[in-house]
Amino acid sequence: EVIDPAAQQILLFKQKTEGPIGIMTTSSGAPVEYSDARVTLNKRLIFNEYFMDSLTHLVRERIPERLVHAKAGGAFGYFEVTHDITHICKAKFLSGIGKKTPVAARFSPVVVERGGIDTSRDARGYAVKFYTEEGNFDIVGFSTPMYVYKDPLLFSTFVRAQKRNPATNLIDPNMLWDFLTLIPESLHMFLLIFSDRGIPDGYRHMPGFGIHTYQVENKDGEIHFVRFHFTPEAGVRNLFTEEARKINAVDPDYATRDLYREIGKGNYPAWKVDIQVLSLDDVKNAGFDVFDVTKTLPLNKYPLIPVGRYVLNKNPVNYFAEIEQLAYNPANLVPGISGGPDKVFEARRLAYRDAQYYRLGANFNRIPVNCPINTVVRPYNRDGSQPLNDNQKDIPNYYPNSYNGPVAYKDRNKVELIEIYQDPPNNFDQATELYINELGKEERDRLVANILDSIGPAAKFLKERAVKLFKLIHPDLGYRIESGLASNRTKSYYDYDYY
Ligand code: HEM
DSSP states (O other): SOTTTTTTHHHHHTTSSSSSSSSSSSSSSSSSSOGGGGGTTSOOGOOOOHHHHHHHHHHTTTOOOSSOSSSSSEEEEEEOOOSSTTTTTTOOGGGTTEEEEEEEEEESSSOOOSOOOOOOOEEEEEEEEEEETTTTEEEEESSSSSSSOTTTTTTHHHHHSSSBBBTTTTTHHHHHHHHHHTTHHHHHHHHHHHHHGSSSSSTTTOOOOSSOOOEEEEETEEEEEEEEEEEEEOOOOOOOOHHHHHHHHTTTHHHHHHHHHHHHTTOOOOEEEEEEEEEHHHHHSSSOTTTTSSSSOTTTOOEEEEEEEEEEEEOSHHHHIIIIOOOOOOOOOOEEEEEEHHHHHHHHHHHHHHHHHHHOOOGGGGGGGOTTTSSOOOOOOOOOSSSTTTTTTTTTOSSSSSSOOOOOOOTOOOOOOOOOOOOOOOOOHHHHHHIISSSSSHHHHHHHHHHHHHHHOHHHHHHHHHHHHHHHHHHHHHHHHHOOOOOOOOTTTTOTTTT
16 A cells, blocks of 8 residues: 555555566666676776776766756646636637646745755745647746846846855855845845745645736737736645744655655645736836836736646656756747746846756757657757757758758737836835735734844844835834844854854
């Protein structure tokens, strides 16, 4: 009887096989003779192909981990259309109620390294690849409905400020709080991170948001603007700080394990997929920059419109091949979906491709899990490092040509992405609203405690800067942080007296 598919995977493998599945070979296929150490001891190792093959392969088995979002859980399943939105978007995978499209999902804390803990206080990446018949469409989103900053230049600043101090190799609150107080628009998202929503209870209960306001087109070339929302059908659940710390001590892989185990048991997680829809007039009359990723779009003004749901019903058979090597890119778009006109989206069009060339090599799109499986792929690209697969066989390799190579596609009603002007960031209003209207009294208490835990070890001038900003968000929040800091409640495990 299977009690825990995550814990028993290897026993299950044994159960489904009648005996050894074959003769062991070297990578080039020669059968390996190995009875005991006498095969190795007192023999020339250089003549031992098994030894040579195994040792030289082993030292090449690590590839660069993702710069951010290095650790993850992921799984496969399908998306199904439940509501017709063809009047808004002509993308074929949305073209009929009941239509199904395979998906690959990957959920990932942002900051921790590959071997880090699953229960850190952090946003989570929420990435879904739709293998559509018009190519792959990737939504590479977050577990929070807003992002950190509006200016894409701040990406490297933010990543470095949250990663390890170059001298101490430690995560450093003096760096994080420097960033948060120098770039105050980040506090909107960080209020959520320090609230109860900062530590999701596994991935099955975690919501997802595309964040960017995407331009979409219908078949007549009419444009709309949408934000994608994914809501767990099993409900949203989070962990309190104390619970998370306890779990972390016994199971650093809590969320990864939970996802694998429940899918293995047939308890398939599912999410509702909704969109907020704006017309061009809505965009012009909104009174604020609806393309600002540091802001949310108010749900009372732009309510959720249902589109479909997706279900994850298949664990990876091999984690490295299918999840580690997944390559998401917000620029993977399909006809009818043009992406966001904002600068952060523009920066992302470059960054993911670049990262994946480095991480996975020139042909990362030919790795099976990244292949657009529902369309015939006919690029003019050839050669490069492996995997090559059939390398487009004998098809002509330049364009245009006179020899029946693939020809260009014509989208009759293709609309260009609109050009926008973006104001400098400012979202204290939304941060204030979040504090007053979205957090209950007890959650506000926990928010303050979580902020104090994080800022406690930081330098005095950063605390003063932070208190000023928190007072701008709401005087109550500012005074509570100020008095919490004055009472020194977080001094126990850091020594910061000399500031
Ligand atoms: C200037 C803005 C940004 C830049 C330059 C950037 C860059 C990157 C890079 C280089 C990676 C690693 C990719 C890889 O190795 O495969 C990554 C991963 C990721 N980013 Fe961003 N990012 C930005 C903003 C965002 C935003 C706004 C979101 C959410 C809406 C986001 C969500 C993610 C997710 C979910 C992953 C992990 C993808 C996976 O599961 O493989 N990023 N980002």
